[in-house]
Amino acid sequence: MDLYRITHFGPSVGLGVSGAVHLGIAAVGKPNGAGNPYVLSNEIVAAEIGRYLRLPIPPSCVVSGPSGDSHYASLNFNLTGAALPPVIPTNFYNEFEEHVGLLLLFDAYIGNSDRHTGNLSADYGAHRFNVFDHSHCLLSGTHPQGKDRLTSCQTELVIDGGLGGNRHCLIDQIRDDRLFRDGLDRIESLPEWFLGDVVGEAAEYGLTAEERSALLDFLKDRRVRMRQIVQDHKASFPAIAVWSFL
């Protein structure tokens, strides 16, 4: 279980709940914007799926801003007391190699076109890392937006920059396709009921019925396509000299 920053500790809850205290926990919030009306839905779906896959994505929720607008709030994982820098890809790979395959597959699965070095944070001293910022995936990130983007993603890897956006900062690092094995198993086993629930929750924050339906279909379909998509894009992983697993 990861640790997160608190803003205040106490007072105690009161009678009947021994030892419990009220806590203020720091979080970072972001709203939908004019240029990207899918921030909340993207972030909610991506975070729920990522955490199900056991990636270290901070817990999150939705809060109301001062003017009543909804904000996606992600817990502040800044434990050291100081913000950590963007990752250096080779250093990150060397330290967290066993997780890189899953991370690449997760980003490919959600069509993330924005996994640059600033969207990962690593504390090498504690051997911890965090994955965050999923506002440019699924329904937005490259043009066209909305359900048309889902259509354009169908057979694309996306993390190779094939649709535009940023090439994944770790795609040139992975050296062994066997690191994909566990991640593919996990993605392929995502339950349909789970995807349905997650998309249903996200839809409350700005999706039309059509977009909701398209998103659910996309996620169900892409689960089973991922293996073939990776096989079709082997050239996008230049450091894998020999493919043994795929």
Added chain:
Amino acid sequence: MTVTYFVAKYADDPLRMEPKNIGVIAIVDGHFYARFIGESEDDSSLDLRKVRGHVRHSGAYKQWIEYWRYLLAGTQSNETIVNGLQATPRLNYFISESSTMAIDAPAEPREILEYLFHLLVSAFPEQKNEELSLSQRCDEILGQYRLRQNPHFIESPRVPCLLSNTRTEHVQPSYGYVNGAEIYFQRVPLIESRPESSAKEVHNAAWIFERLRSDRQERQTRALVKLTAAAHFPNLLDVLSSVSSSVIDVDNQTQVHEEFSRFVAAH
């Protein structure tokens, strides 16, 4: 020459935003040079023990220095590198906007970097470096040749020099020996980390010597330097050689003996 530089800053509390300078990045001749607190002058190796007291978490500090050096070592254009440095979110660690500084004396990039580092980040090294050691060495020479007991040898003499028919100016070299001939000595401290200051010392010596010899051409002038320090300033050394009768390396026993032993004999 004009140098563009950036200051690396650390703010313990991003809300209060009271940053302190932790490093400097300079662009000299189109190349990046950087130094951060805790790094050695020679090989940029980082000693985190020197960082304690400056930042709260030395592990995070180390990662930031590694990241900035990673950006600086990139092969992209300078503009791209600068944009990458300044894209750092303004939380605890960030890079300032660029500033420029005019450097009078020609200097090696490392010298400029060290000067900026001491000017903006840490204090200048204490005077127990070349400046004091030049004075100490000169004191040793005075003692060795018993020059303070020599009635012809004067410390900091005030020498009148005629500027025009009606105006006289007094110059004050470090030492003078007057016994028929007039020989004047000027200590010229040259400090690697302070190129501007070093240039001023040379120009001051040049002015003193020029005044002395304009007034009386037969006067002899000697610049006293530590040649190990002067090696970092070949151009300044050339200037000194052109305005002095001779340049004496106070660490060269042969030169020192050749110059000062005759005062003892004369006395």
